[in-house]
Amino acid sequence: MATIYQVSELAGVSLSTVSRVLNENDYVSKKTKQKVLDAMEQLGYKPNSIARSLASNCTNSVGILVSELDGAFFGEMMSAIEAQLRAAGKHVIITPGHSEEDKEKSGLEFLISRNCDAIIAHVEAVSDEYLVKLNKGKTPIYLISRYVDQMKENCISLDNVMGGYLATKHLLEQGHKQIKYIAGPLFKPDAYNRLEGHKKALKEYGIAFDEQSLFVGDFKETGGYKGLQHFFNINKEFTAVVCANDEMASGVMKCAREHKLDLPKDLAIIGFDNVHFTNYLYPTLTTVDNPVEKMGIMAANLVLKQVYKQNRANIEHIFTPNLLIRDSTTRLT
Amino acid sequence: MATIYQVSELAGVSLSTVSRVLNENDYVSKKTKQKVLDAMEQLGYKPNSIARSLASNCTNSVGILVSELDGAFFGEMMSAIEAQLRAAGKHVIITPGHSEEDKEKSGLEFLISRNCDAIIAHVEAVSDEYLVKLNKGKTPIYLISRYVDQMKENCISLDNVMGGYLATKHLLEQGHKQIKYIAGPLFKPDAYNRLEGHKKALKEYGIAFDEQSLFVGDFKETGGYKGLQHFFNINKEFTAVVCANDEMASGVMKCAREHKLDLPKDLAIIGFDNVHFTNYLYPTLTTVDNPVEKMGIMAANLVLKQVYKQNRANIEHIFTPNLLIRDSTTRLT
């Protein structure tokens, strides 16, 4: 592998000059620049990114922590972030946190130990205090889909309360009164806030929230399946189920079918997130659109702007979800 | 940030000694070692991974190239690879190839420019020759879900012909005779070989393969949807559809339902891969299990063994798929 040194020899200039043309800044005469470029070409020179990182104290890498590497929601998130960053010449180091405090912490520490210039994290189990403190260290932390007041400038989040509200309100407008709710793990801010939105809508319609109508699931298909099973067991009447995400809604559908319910007539189901496959469920799932791609791009832009000092205008910190009405919810007649 | 130099001063030893305890090899007396450890502790010393990389010419990073960062299949693949590598202290740099030659090439080059110690790639569009040549460069290339004869020691692949064969044979055994096939893009080895397996099964049952019964899709839901639509249009009788992957099978289901077919009675559908959500489709999807997690772990082990010289026994290069019978296929009566 040719080094900058050999290029300088061949071009008949100094190391610094070669470095300058490499970095495209500074003042180099056109003539000199061309000589250097030619020499690079001739030697097939490729800069060594590690050496650059060491000398410049910038690795051009951004750590990404998501709960899971598989999973429709996180897939879309990673994809958006990676594309945006890659277009700017940065690379991502991705690691999962599995929604567990220990694992999230060790993931974060791992990324820091790898000298990432910044971290974009979707963390659910660590505390706000931990994040605020960590953010004061050498590696700035950006949060996606989470709002922490003391570091709000570093947050890109969704109005989950609004989302939960929209979902339940839709059902209420359709005439449903007996509505069950399958939540995600309530220590997760997303799950907690969506439930808050649900309660808000009920209140607005003068319906008391009933603990019996709540099941706390795991954000996976199995959680939805178990939830509906549970509601069947306690044997109360209900005509609709709100699920705190789409995966659980698909589990609810499966369970409903095993109980021979005719969907959506016998049971209205609504999800949250609008992940890709919801459109291929049967019936197609009414859900709350979570603009995760836009949020991912925005998080990347925020890093590009603040950490890499690139020009990025219009950083939006809080996104608003909206309702997507499909076939799984119908008006009660 | 404390450096090795400050540790050496505080411990009253030389740089090399500190480096030795850091690398846990070499001979260091217990006493000295403890002094160094104490000094590190006291200073809160964290090794700088970039500096280590530069000096040792080893970045402890493995590049991963997959077609898409979202997508159920690739999610499971990345997750398995990452977990296995991470447990060995390595990190992954992930980038997508989008099944396009240009993008796969630039992804690969990008990973190489990032000084990855090795690359694990799921590439579909680049040629064998390109891969063989690239593998002779400074960064060894490992292929997952692809077999290239001249570098078979670096390949972890699936017997796709067998998979395609099993799927169609199952349908034939159920009494189906008019079987349609929705393939993936045929330049992709996976897609091509699955179709070969299909043909093989037909032949075994004395049924001629008919080009009219083939539709080439895109491995996505839309491909399946369009495929079934196409078969309806040409208006031939058929009782079963084989899909070259699960996503397309879900598209077929959607289309079938829009045409008021009663599944699985009116149409048997079979998929391929056994991605997570197939179990939540309605009816649950009969499919060919693709042991993608095992393959991912194996690919990681192969890298750990060959590149990082760790002990890993029993590298299996070729995996065999097997059939998972669920509700979407039923015996014709």
Next chain:
DNA sequence: TTGTAAGCGTTATCAA
């Protein structure tokens, strides 16, 4: 078992 010193391939600070 420990220390010395020469890299690793860049960037960055001065001077010229």
Next chain:
DNA sequence: TTGATAACGCTTACAA
């Protein structure tokens, strides 16, 4: 506009 030269923080012969 260019060139010396000292970092960057660590590994690794080689010597002791």
